[in-house]
Amino acid sequence: MSETLRRPAEAIYAGELAALAAGDGDRRPPGWALSPRAVVTYLMGGAAADGTAISEKYVGDRRLIETAVATLATDRALLLLGVPGTAKSWVSEHLAAAITGDSTLVIQCTAGTDENQVRYGWNYAQLLARGPSREALVPTPLMRAMEGGKLCRLEELTRMGSDVQDTLITVLSEKMMPIPELNSAVYAQRGFNIIATANNRDKGVNELSSALKRRFNVVVLPLPDSAEEEVAIIVKRVGEMAQSLDLPAPKNVAEEVARVVAIFRELRSGSTEDGKVALKSPSGGLSTAEAIGVMVGGISQATFFNDGRLTPETLASNMIGAVVKDPVQDKAVLGEYLETVLKKRRGFEGYYAALTDQI
Numbered sequence: 001m002s003e004t005l006r007r008p009a010e011a012i013y014a015g016e017l018a019a020l021a022a023g024d025g026d027r028r029p030p031g032w033a034l035s036p037r038a039v040v041t042y043l044m045g046g047a048a049a050d051g052t053a054i055s056e057k058y059v060g061d062r063r064l065i066e067t068a069v070a071t072l073a074t075d076r077a078l079l080l081l082g083v084p085g086t087a088k089s090w091v092s093e094h095l096a097a098a099i100t101g102d103s104t105l106v107i108q109c110t111a112g113t114d115e116n117q118v119r120y121g122w123n124y125a126q127l128l129a130r131g132p133s134r135e136a137l138v139p140t141p142l143m144r145a146m147e148g149g150k151l152c153r154l155e156e157l158t159r160m161g162s163d164v165q166d167t168l169i170t171v172l173s174e175k176m177m178p179i180p181e182l183n184s185a186v187y188a189q190r191g192f193n194i195i196a197t198a199n200n201r202d203k204g205v206n207e208l209s210s211a212l213k214r215r216f217n218v219v220v221l222p223l224p225d226s227a228e229e230e231v232a233i234i235v236k237r238v239g240e241m242a243q244s245l246d247l248p249a250p251k252n253v254a255e256e257v258a259r260v261v262a263i264f265r266e267l268r269s270g271s272t273e274d275g276k277v278a279l280k281s282p283s284g285g286l287s288t289a290e291a292i293g294v295m296v297g298g299i300s301q302a303t304f305f306n307d308g309r310l311t312p313e314t315l316a317s318n319m320i321g322a323v324v325k326d327p328v329q330d331k332a333v334l335g336e337y338l339e340t341v342l343k344k345r346r347g348f349e350g351y352y353a354a355l356t357d358q359i
């Protein structure tokens, strides 16, 4: 029997979405499956009118999500900005799932993305046989979102060239896409909008032109404020991911997450928690998402090679993989941290030994 590895959010949370829709008495913007208030409840968690529990998808400031949802109800598009691993793609998927019931209209923008992947392409066999016609035209996710009144997700918008980005200007300001070859145009149905994500740390990005910037409302997703908040996010997501991978979650997950987060936060911020020792930061981001990856990797290793026991040894190689992105510089940064900080810290003896041993 074959099984999908990962289903879209609207399929996984179909029950929650249906319960919210059933008890949703608020006004819905045209083309929306839920009211803005219900969309925020879907993202932040709570309960539907019939008592169905709604799980928390985004952990953080409710007002950010309210701003994002309110933006999508206007004629401006939404740009989620932030360092890597701050749940931009995650929030974008859930917003699309809740608002239009379809999170799959995605364009992954890269330096090689051209206009045909944003606007429309052609089926060349058809084009040669019959000339330009609507049948020969290959719609992109953007075009399908316009025709269906859905949300189109543009991942990593700033990675594609500025000239290609600018093809969005007509779409966003006129809500239509001309097709000069057919002497016609596609008009967006109500409900259509764009959610773009971009991270402000990557090199080689193309700044948005000011004409395009003006058509987006920017919501910045921050790194979690406190260690407790970050630990809570990671424990929750690791639990969900371990379950979907059929990995049994060891009992001490939360304790180890707290230690890994303590180490990552210090390295990321460039000083110890008490602010007394200045540290060098590694070149990688060490985001919440990296910590989630470290824990899931560690749990897999514990399950298959360590009788299910999650120990500093099983986590160390995953941690080194996350910290050491540059084999020379980052190794030195981690080595210095181990000797100046971790060596003397109570409760971290296992990590000091395992990391020193494996680095």
Ligand SMILES: Nc1ncnc2c1ncn2[C@@H]1O[C@H](COP(=O)(O)OP(=O)(O)OP(=O)(O)O)[C@@H](O)[C@H]1O
Binding pocket: 057, 058, 059, 060, 082, 083, 084, 085, 086, 087, 088, 089, 090, 091, 197, 198, 199, 224, 233, 237, 288, 289, 292
């Ligand atoms: N505040 C948060 N609330 C809930 N989940 C979070 C939060 N921060 C990070 N995560 C989790 O981190 C993981 C990675 O997030 P995601 O891939 O959306 O990051 P991103 O911001 O798109 O990063 P990138 O810039 O690398 O694409 C997801 O599994 C998400 O659940």
Ligand SMILES: [Mg+2]
Binding pocket: 088, 089, 090, 155, 197
């Ligand atoms: Mg992303």
